[in-house]
Amino acid sequence: MFAYYLQLGLRSLRRNPALTALMVIAIGFGVAASMTTYAVFRAVSGDPIPWKSGQLFVPQIDSWGPGQGRQAGDLPDALSYTDAMALMRAHVAHRQTVIYPVGLSLIPTGQTAKPIAAHGYATYTDFFSMFDVPFLYGSSWPVSDDTGRGNAVVITRKLNQRLFGGADSVGKVINLDGSDYRVSGVIRDWNPKPRFFDVANGSGFGGEADFYMPFTRAIDLQIGTDGNNNCTKVAAAGWDGWLHSSCVWIAYWVELPTAAAVARYRDYLKGYAADQRKSGRFDWTPAVRLSDVSQWLNLQHVVPPETRVSMLISLGFLVVCLVNTIGLLLAKFMRRAPEIGVRRALGASRREIYKQFLLEAAAVGLAGGVLGLLLTGVGMLGVGLVFEADVARLAHMNLSLVMLTVLVAVVATLLAALYPTWRAASVQPAWQLKSN
Secondary structure, eight states: OHHHHHHHHHHHHHHOHHHHHHHHHHHHHHHHHHHHHHHHHHHHHSOSSTTTTTTEEEEEEOOSOSOTTOOTTOOOSSEEHHHHHHHHHHOOSSEEEEEEEEEEEEEOSSTTOOOEEEEEEEEOTHHHHHTTOOEEEEOOOOHHHHHTTOOEEEEEHHHHHHHHTTSOOTTOEEEETTEEEEEEEEEOSOOOSSOGGGGGGSOSOSOOOSEEEEHHHHHHTTOOOSSOOBOSSOOOSSHHHHHTSSOEEEEEEEEOOSHHHHHHHHHHHHHHHHHHHHTTSOSSOOOEEEEEHHHHHHHTTOSOHHHHHHHHHHHHHHHHHHHHHHHHHHHHHHTTHHHHHHHHHTTOOHHHHHHHHHHHHHHHHHHHHHHHHHHHHHHHHTGGGTSOHHHHTTOOOOHHHHHHHHHHHHHHHHHHHHHHHHHHHTOOHHHHHHHO
C-alpha cells in the first residue's frame, strides 16, 4: 500500500504543477533561510572542548573594587600580574597556566629575507596538556624551562611549513625579535572555535597563533601584551611599575578534575581574596568567581547577538512559509473531496486517508528539502554580507547539515499537513455521493 499511496500522491502532484511548485518553493525558501542562519549559530555557539569543558575553569578576582563604571556583579576579565603569580605559586589546582598574547617579528635565515609578523602566546607548559593540544613533532617544553626562563618555543604546523618546508624541526632555532629560540615541538592544526582561552582579547574566531613561548621568558625579556591592558589607575613608570600595578591583562586557567577539587579551589580563592584585604592591599571585600568553559563563554557574550536575531527572524520566516503551505495543502486536498467520499464509501478507513495524504505531503517536503539544499548552498556564499568575516568563515555545508535540512523540510511539511489531512479524512461519504 505504501507504493500505491506514493503513486497516487505523485500523480496528484503532477495534476496541479503550479500549486505543487508554490508549496515546494515555500518550503525550500523557509528551510534554506533557517538552515543558513543555523549553520552560523551552530558554529559560534558550540562547545570548543566538550570532553573537558567541565574541568577547565577561569578564576576571577575583583581587584578594582566597587564602582569603576561597571555593572553590579561584573568582575575584571583578567588578572593582574600580582594576583596571577600568587595563584601560580600556590599551585592549588591539578594543572594551571597563565596566558597573554604577544606579537613579535620573526627573522628568517638569509640576508635577503624580510622579517615576518608573528603572533603567539606566552604561557606555561601545562597549557598544552590542559587543553589537549595535539603535536605533530616533539612536545611542549619541560617544566625546567618555565622555572629557568628557557628559550624554548612551540610552533604551529603552518609556521613550520613556511620556515622548514614541513619537515621535523624539533631542535632547530628560530629568531624572534632578535632572540634565538629552540623549537621543542610542532603542533597540528589546532584552533578551537571559539578560542575559549583568549576570548577576552577578541571575538574568539580569528586565525590560529604562530607560536607559544614560556611565560617567564617573555617577562624576563619585557615583552608587553599584544592584547587588552585595562587599568583603573596610571601605572608607575617602567616595566616593574606596570607589573606591580592594578592593570589586568593576564588570562588564568586551572584544571579541576573533580567536584571536590572545584569546591576546594573556590574556598582557596575566597581565602586568598580575604587575605589580600587583611594585608591592606584592598579596602573592600573582593568578590571572586570560578567559571567553567561554558559559563565563561556566556559571561563574555561570545555568541554574536546578530546570530541570535537572524536565527529568530529566519525561524519566523519558516513559520510564515508553513502557514502558507497549510493553506495550499488545504485547498489542494479539499478539491478532492469527491474522490475521498468515493474511497470512503468503498471501505477505505480514515487511517488510510491519513496515510495517503501524509505521504503526498512528505513528497512535497522532500522536494522542498532538495530545493532548500540548493538555496542553503547559495546562502552560505552570502553569509559574509551579514556577519563578520571571521564568523562567516565558520559556516559551511557538511553531511550533518545536509541531512538536517532534508529532515526539517519533511517534518515541517508533515506538521503543516496535519490539519488539511484531518479535514480531508473528515469528509462525509454520503454528502459527497448525493452532491455528485
